[in-house]
Amino acid sequence: MDNINYNLIDLEKDSWTRLVNGATKSRSPFHTPCIATQHKEEVNMRTVVLRGANPVEKTLHFHTDIRSMKWDELIVNPSISALFYDSSERIQLRIKGIAELHHENQITQEAWEKTSLSSRRCYLTAFSPSSFSDLPTSGLPEQIEQENFSQEDSEVGLQNFGIVSIQVQSIDWLWLNHAGHRRAYFDYVQGRNQWMIP
Ligand SMILES: Cc1cc2nc3c(=O)[nH]c(=O)nc-3n(C[C@H](O)[C@H](O)[C@H](O)COP(=O)(O)O)c2cc1C
Structure with missing residues (x-):
């Protein structure tokens, strides 16, 4: 941020530009957000890779194993x-949002086709993520771990x-600044943008 006098409309646009960069640039600090979900009375958090951000639709997305807890x-x-x-940038x-889950549809099919062999390995464990094991292991058969498998072999991961x-x-946007912090709230349900006290 180079200008403390940004207006709310610019800031909202700037936030989405940063999110798009997060999805497309692996070195972006916004590439690996922390995602929180609720399970009964517990809150669970984990890091994921941001795979897409759509400023028009106001959507974000990430990939995961459908056998995972989340x-x-x-x-x-x-x-x-x-x-x-x-x-x-501080x-x-x-x-905050509402999740829509995609599995075995055109969206997952197209993304799967673009997924590299190395990334496909994440979906090839015999047991579900979070299964307990007697040994430290990736859960992958050795030839898959060594990337000694074909595109065809990987299709089962879909x-x-x-x-x-x-x-x-x-x-909820927050900028820490020595001349005074700034905070803003972009509310897509009510359709309004407001400043907040940091
Ligand atoms: C840098 C990094 C990136 C990760 N990316 C993903 C991801 O894109 N999708 C995913 O499901 N898990 C990802 N993980 C693993 C999750 O943080 C988590 O350990 C796993 O998904 C199990 O979470 P769950 O039991 O809450 O479902 C990533 C972990 C790290 C450290």
């Missing part, structure tokens, strides 16, 4: 939060491949 949690309760922090985004799309309902 998938089951989102089926029961689709409320989801995403936390981003850029330490060099900008935090706290995003059945485990899911996409979580977040319909963003609000962005």
